[in-house]
Amino acid sequence: MKILVAVKQVASRDSALKPAADGRWIDESDLTYEINEPDAYALESGLQLKEQHGGEVVVVAAGPARVSSSIREALAKGADRAIHIEQDGLDAWDSLSLARLLAAAARSESPDVVLTGLQSDDAGRGETGVMMAELLGMAHATIAMKIDVEGGVLKVKRELEGGWFQDLNLPMPALLAVQSGINKLRYATLMGIKKARTKEVKVMTAADLGVEAAPLAILERLALPVKKKQGEMIEGTPKEQAARLIEKLRFEARAI
Amino acid sequence: MSRVLVVTEQNGGVLHKMSLETLAAGQSLGEELTVAVMGSGAEAAAQALAGFKASKVVVMDHPALGVYTASASVAALAWLIAVEKPDVVLLPHTYQTRDFAPRLAARLGRPLVSDAVSVGLDEKGLIVERQLFQGKMAGTFRCDSSGPAIVTIQAGAYRADQAEAGTAPVSIVTPELGELGPSAVPGEPYRESARTVDLSAAERIVAAGRGIKEEGNLEIVKELAEALGAELAASRPICDNGWLGMERQVGSSGQTVAPKLYVAVGISGAIQHIVGMKGSKCIVAINRDPEAPIFESADYGIVGDLFDVVPAIVKELKG
Secondary structure, three states, X not given: OEEEEEOOEEEOOOOOOOEOOOOOOEOOOOXXXXXXXXXXXXXXXXXXXXXXXXXXXXXXXXXXXHHHHXXXXXXXXXXXXXXXXEOOOHHHOOHHHHHHHHHHHHHOOOOOEEEEEOOOOOOOOOOHHXXXXXXXXXXXXXXXXXXXXEOOEEEEEEEOHHHEEEEEEEEOOEEEEEOOOOOOOOOOOHHHHHHHOOOOEEEEOXXXXXXXXXXXXXXXXXEOOOOOOOOEEOOOOHHHHHHHHHHHHHHHOOOO | OOEEEEEOOEEOOEEOHHHHHHHHHHHHHOOEEEEEEEOOOHHHHHHHHOOEOOOEEEEEOOHHHOOOOHHHHHHHHHHHHHHHOOOEEEEXXXXXXXXXXXXXXXXXXXXXXXXXXXXXXXXXXXXXXXXEHHHOEEEEEEEOOOOOEEEEEOOOOOOHHHOOEOOOOEEEEOOOOOOOOOOXXXXXXXXXXXXXOOHHHOOEEEEEOHHHOOHHHHHHHHHHHHHHOOEEEEOHHHHHXXXXXHHHEEOOOOEOOOOOEEEEEXXXXXXXXXXXXXXXXXXXXXXXXXXXXXXXXXXXXXXXXHHHHHHHHHHHHHO
16 A cells, blocks of 8 residues: 655744744744644554555655755654655745645655645645645545555544544545544654665655646735734732732632 | 625534624625525525525535535535636635535635635735634735635634624525545444533633643642632643543534633643633633733733642632
8 A cells, every 4th residue: 555645844833933024924044843743643644554554655745955854754753755845935835736736746656545634733724635635536534533444445533523523434545634643653763763864755846746836825914913802911920920810810700 | 896605504404603604704795695505404504594684595405415525515516606606705614614625626726715714805806814823823815816716714703693684585406516536435423422521511611731741730730620619621632642531622623611710721722722612701821922822812811830820829729
C-alpha cells in the first residue's frame, strides 16, 4: 500500500505573532517552525498503516527551504522518502491553488491513501485536503478518528458534531483528513535520525509541476484582532488577584 | 445587484441552529436571496424557512440526498449553482459543510473562504473577514467576482434572532446529479457511550486547557473545582491526551454549556472551545499569555502563572 502524507510546516504553537510591515502575513523574523500538529497525527496514522499492512510512506510538503527541517523530522520518524515542493510566497496562495500544487505532486505517485491533517494551525482553513480529493477524483472523509483497512476498503470512524460518530467505508484510493489526538505520536529515534540523512528527498518547484498561483480568494490584510469585549483585568500579585477575583465573584457577578 | 444563495442544514426536518444565523448573514448582503435545503426531512424544514424574508425557498429532492454524502451534496449544489447563478453562496460552518464545501469549490474552480466572521459587499465585490492563527490574527479576504464565491459562516458570527421574518414561496426541484464518482459509504450515526456527566446542567464549571502542561497538574484545577462546588471540564487537547474523559470536553466536538460561572484555566480560547461556553453568565480566564483570545470572552481576566494563581484562589476560598 502506498501512503502519501501531506505535511505543512507552521510557526510554532507558542510563537508571539505580529503582522508583517506590509500587513499581508505575519512577521516571520525570529520565528521557529514545526510540523503542523494535525499533520503530525496524519503522519503517525500513515506510519501505523504501513506497519500493519506493509507498503511505503511518502511525505509531501510545500514551502520555502526551511521546510526541509520538517521533512527530515518526518523521515526520521519513519517515512520512506519525501517530495519537497520548494516554493516561496505560498502564504499568498489560496487553498485551491495549493490543492492544485499538492495534487500535481500526488498524481505522479498514484497513492492508495492520501492523509492530511484536518487543518493547519496557521491559516486554519481545513480546505486544502478535501480539495485535493476532488482534483484527484478520490473519495474522502474528514475528521477521521480511527482508520483501518479491510479487504481493500478503508474503514474510517468519523466524528460528527456534539459527541456523535459515524463509520464509513471508502473505496481506495481515498483521502482522509485526520483529527488531532487520534493516536499517540512517536518520537524520532537516534537511529531514525541517522537513517533519515540517507533517504531520498525529491525537490521540485511549482513550475516543475506545471502549477501557477491563481488565487481567487486573496488575503488583503492581516492584523491583530480588534478586541470586542474587554472584560475587567485583575492585576496584582497572585494573592491579591485571588482576593479581588473572589470579591468580584461574590458581590459583583454573584456567581458564587 | 447581487444574488445570494444560502444553503441551510437540517436533520430530520429540524434546522441546524446555525442555519438561521447563515440566513441572517445572507439577508445582510442580499437583494435577491434563495434559500436551499436538502436531505430527508427537507420539506418540513422548508416550511420553517418559508417564514423568513427571502425570494424563495428551494427544496432539493433526490433519493441520493436522503442520507448525507459529500458526493451527492456537491453534485446537487453544483447543479443548483448552475441554475441559480448566484454571486455569493453562504453555508453554515458545520462539520458537515466542512466535509463538502471545499470539494464543491474545487469542482467549480471557485474561491472558498471558510469560517467567516463577517461578509460584506463593496464596489469591487465580496469582502470576508476570518480569523487565522487560531484566533490570534484577523484576516480580510477579497474574493474574485467573475463567478460565485463560496463562504462558510462561523457559529455565532450572526444572530439567528436577527433573521428577518417574512414569507417566501417554497418550490421542490429534483437536481440532476449525473455520475457521482467514488464516494464514502456512510453508516448510522452513533454515540460512543452514555454520558455520565451532564455538564449542561452544571451551575459552575472549571475547565482546564493545554496550559496545565502535565496530567499531574490537573490536581490543581480539580482542587479549584472542589472549592467552588463546580464540575470539572476541559478543552479538547486535555481529552485527546486521555487526561480526562471525552464526556468532560467543552466545545464544538464536545458539550455546549451555559453555567452561572465558567472558569477557564490555561485555555487559550480557540473558536472551537469558545462556541461551547460563550453562553456562560460569568466567565473567568486565567492565562499566562495576555494576548490569548480567551480574554475577549472573559468578564474577569487574570494574566499570570496558573500554578501560582489557582492555588491562591483555592486558599482564598477556603480561608
